Amino acid sequence: MKKFDIIGRRKWWYIVSILILIPGIISMATQGFNLGIDFTGGTLLDLKFSRPVTVVEVRDVLKEYQLDNSMIQLAGNNETSTSAENVLIRTVDLSDETRRVVLTGIGNKLGEYNVLRTERVGAVMGSELTLQAIWAMLISCVLICIYVSYRFEFKFAISAVLALTHDIFVVLGVFSLLQKEVDATFVAALLTIIGYSINDTIVIFDRIRENLKLHYRKGGDLVELANTSIWQTMTRSIYTVFTVLFATVALYLFGGETTKNFSFALLIGFSSGAYSSIFTASPLWVTFRNYADNKRLAEKMKTAK
Amino acid sequence: MRKKNFAKLAMIIVAIIGVFCYYISPLAYSIKQGLDLQGGTHVVLEAVDTPEAPVNEDAVQRVVKIIEKRVNELGLTEPIIQRQGERRIIVELPGVKDPEKAIEILGKTAMLEFQDDSGVTVMTGQDLKDAKAQIDQSNQNLVALEFSDEGGKKFADLTAKNVGKNIAILLDKQILTNPNVKEAITGGKAVITGSRTIEEAQRLAILLRSGSLPVKVDMIETRTVGPTLGQDSKDKSEIAFAIGIGAIIFFMLAFYRLSGFIANVALMAYVLMLLVALKMLDATLTLPGIAGIILSIGMAVDANVLIFERFKEEYRLGKTLRLAMDAGFDKAFATIFDSNLTTLITAGVLFFLGTGTIKGFAITLGIGIVLSMITAITFTQYLLKLLISSNIFKDGRAYGASGVKHNEKV
Numbered sequence: 001m002k003k004f005d006i007i008g009r010r011k012w013w014y015i016v017s018i019l020i021l022i023p024g025i026i027s028m029a030t031q032g033f034n035l036g037i038d039f040t041g042g043t044l045l046d047l048k049f050s051r052p053v054t055v056v057e058v059r060d061v062l063k064e065y066q067l068d069n070s071m072i073q074l075a076g077n078n079e080t081s082t083s084a085e086n087v088l089i090r091t092v093d094l095s096d097e098t099r100r101v102v103l104t105g106i107g108n109k110l111g112e113y114n115v116l117r118t119e120r121v122g123a124v125m126g127s128e129l130t131l132q133a134i135w136a137m138l139i140s141c142v143l144i145c146i147y148v149s150y151r152f153e154f155k156f157a158i159s160a161v162l163a164l165t166h167d168i169f170v171v172l173g174v175f176s177l178l179q180k181e182v183d184a185t186f187v188a189a190l191l192t193i194i195g196y197s198i199n200d201t202i203v204i205f206d207r208i209r210e211n212l213k214l215h216y217r218k219g220g221d222l223v224e225l226a227n228t229s230i231w232q233t234m235t236r237s238i239y240t241v242f243t244v245l246f247a248t249v250a251l252y253l254f255g256g257e258t259t260k261n262f263s264f265a266l267l268i269g270f271s272s273g274a275y276s277s278i279f280t281a282s283p284l285w286v287t288f289r290n291y292a293d294n295k296r297l298a299e300k301m302k303t304a305k
Numbered sequence: 306m307r308k309k310n311f312a313k314l315a316m317i318i319v320a321i322i323g324v325f326c327y328y329i330s331p332l333a334y335s336i337k338q339g340l341d342l343q344g345g346t347h348v349v350l351e352a353v354d355t356p357e358a359p360v361n362e363d364a365v366q367r368v369v370k371i372i373e374k375r376v377n378e379l380g381l382t383e384p385i386i387q388r389q390g391e392r393r394i395i396v397e398l399p400g401v402k403d404p405e406k407a408i409e410i411l412g413k414t415a416m417l418e419f420q421d422d423s424g425v426t427v428m429t430g431q432d433l434k435d436a437k438a439q440i441d442q443s444n445q446n447l448v449a450l451e452f453s454d455e456g457g458k459k460f461a462d463l464t465a466k467n468v469g470k471n472i473a474i475l476l477d478k479q480i481l482t483n484p485n486v487k488e489a490i491t492g493g494k495a496v497i498t499g500s501r502t503i504e505e506a507q508r509l510a511i512l513l514r515s516g517s518l519p520v521k522v523d524m525i526e527t528r529t530v531g532p533t534l535g536q537d538s539k540d541k542s543e544i545a546f547a548i549g550i551g552a553i554i555f556f557m558l559a560f561y562r563l564s565g566f567i568a569n570v571a572l573m574a575y576v577l578m579l580l581v582a583l584k585m586l587d588a589t590l591t592l593p594g595i596a597g598i599i600l601s602i603g604m605a606v607d608a609n610v611l612i613f614e615r616f617k618e619e620y621r622l623g624k625t626l627r628l629a630m631d632a633g634f635d636k637a638f639a640t641i642f643d644s645n646l647t648t649l650i651t652a653g654v655l656f657f658l659g660t661g662t663i664k665g666f667a668i669t670l671g672i673g674i675v676l677s678m679i680t681a682i683t684f685t686q687y688l689l690k691l692l693i694s695s696n697i698f699k700d701g702r703a704y705g706a707s708g709v710k711h712n713e714k715v
Contacts, residue, residue, distance in 0.1 A: 250549035
């Protein structure tokens with residue numbers, strides 16, 4: 001049976017990736033992210049009232065404290081409903097005393113409630129987290145690059161890092177497009193995605209490396225070699241992404257409100273990671289390798305003349 | 306020999322499944338839980354420079370001592386007070402009943418001053434020996450002060466000089482009370498009136514007992530998780546965990562049959578080992594940490610999948626079960642090693658750069674990767690060898706490998 005030629009169609013996969021990435025990048029540039037208080041600094045109140053309340057009601061109370069431009073979000077199972085018992089309020093950074101005053105005010109106007117969660121993050125902490133996140137990702141990429149260059153070769157390393165950058169941008173793009181909240185755990189999710197994406201890519205690269213050693217002679221067909229390697233590891237690629245996605249979907253569906261965005265990021269990232277290992281990393285390696293080979297060949301021709 | 310091997314295998318399997326079913330829940334619950342699971346308050350304090358009191362190492366150490374005193378006065382079971390960097394102090398208050406009050410007590414400078422009639426500060430909180438909240442006969446809430454020997458003398462002196470005049474007692478530059486002095490007080494004792502409730506008097510007493518902060522301290526982060534949400538998160542994580550691991554176990558059985566069954570047993574052993582490791586390291590289990598565990602189970606399966614796929618390939622080439630299995634493990638090893646090591650790099654970066662819950666996540670993920678690699682390479686291999694050498698299942702199909710080509714060749 002002739003297997004589907006993946007590497008031969010590599011230009012198509014590059015176009016697919018670019019088409020997926022462009023809307024996200026435009027969204028990031030124009031509307032940016034829905035940054036949580038972990039990044040911006042501010043106060044978060046997660047309250048559960050004894051009766052359903054509406055956004056308007058909550059906003060009216062906040063108006064008294066000049067906080068009516070705060071983000072108010074109803075949480076709960078029924079998304080179409082205009083009132084809910086569980087309300088998330090995100091305001092600017094309130095001092096602990098002001099928060100107490102506002103909470104008392106809310107209680108007086110809207111009736112009894114149970115404080116599920118309150119968070120207050122100073123602006124300093126927020127900017128530190130942004131820096132930390134960027135550093136964490138850069139350092140990871142550099143270390144991975146060094147390790148893969150050492151165990152394989154630089155062309156593998158750069159292909160793998162490009163593929164995982166692709167995955168990170170897919171997740172960032174989706175979060176920007178859907179305006180999902182980005183918080184500290186999102187950074188952990190991105191790093192986990194990097195870990196998974198590189199893991200998945202290395203398995204295929206390892207097979208390519210093995211096949212290079214065993215079957216490849218100078219001037220042989222790289223496209224076919226890469227195709228064979230991908231198909232030899234295809235079952236594993238599919239099975240593994242399935243098991244990891246099982247775990248993540250379970251987390252997303254049953255893990256509760258607080259980890260929902262976290263598992264959603266993982267869901268997108270793992271899917272993209274599985275795709276990019278096959279359709280981005282491996283084709284990129286062939287492209288780079290071909291380019292280097294052709295260059296070497298051209299040099300040789302020159303000196304031969 | 307064969308029978309002996311099989312008996313050994315059966316015993317190990319029964320033991321692991323038994324231990325897993327029986328101990329998984331108590332074991333998981335014996336690990337320390339983070340604030341997001343059990344409810345509580347997390348506070349980050351930062352010492353800041355002021356013209357009067359620049360921050361130095363000594364000042365920060367004193368702040369830590371004072372914060373420790375204040376926290377201990379709250380009477381919680383397992384509070385944590387930790388220095389972070391040069392100027393920051395992290396305080397964790399698990400199961401605190403009234404988080405707002407606790408936050409208030411932690412952040413107060415609590416500088417006590419006694420001023421004479423002309424507004425000159427004569428004494429400070431350092432002259433105090435003890436402070437207690439009391440209710441007097443007329444049902445008034447007050448804080449009873451006891452001075453040190455030197456403080457007693459100063460106070461006697463202050464009152465003697467100000468008979469007929471008012472003196473003022475100030476906390477953080479705000480007047481608590483300014484009584485009129487009727488006569489010199491020499492007993493080394495005084496009371497502060499004006500507390501509205503006995504709780505308020507108690508809080509004031511705590512602040513006075515623990516002393517005032519030597520430098521300005523800002524509260525730059527406070528996070529409180531109520532007990533309802535904590536319990537809810539715990540319940541939901543349990544369900545997510547059960548469903549996630551259940552789906553994976555089913556999947557492995559469906560695709561790899563006997564070898565899948567062995568892998569599942571190894572997986573149970575892995576989860577037990579991971580929990581024991583977390584307990585021994587005294588790690589704190591947080592919500593992202595649980596997510597890390599569930600994920601690491603997904604990844605632990607990967608090592609097994611790699612081995613089994615390799616085994617199937619080798620078996621198809623015509624090798625015997627035993628040789629194919631050996632080759633499967635050998636060839637998959639390099640792949641497992643390289644792929645896990647790169648993942649470990651990111652877990653390491655998260656650990657060294659991250660703080661708080663992110664660090665907890667990095668620890669579970671990192672330990673998970675190392676343990677899953679070890680179980681797959683040693684334990685699964687050992688069990689499978691026992692199974693194959695017991696010679697009960699001879700057909701490759703029992704192991705999830707199609708044996709068509711193989712049978713033709715033999």
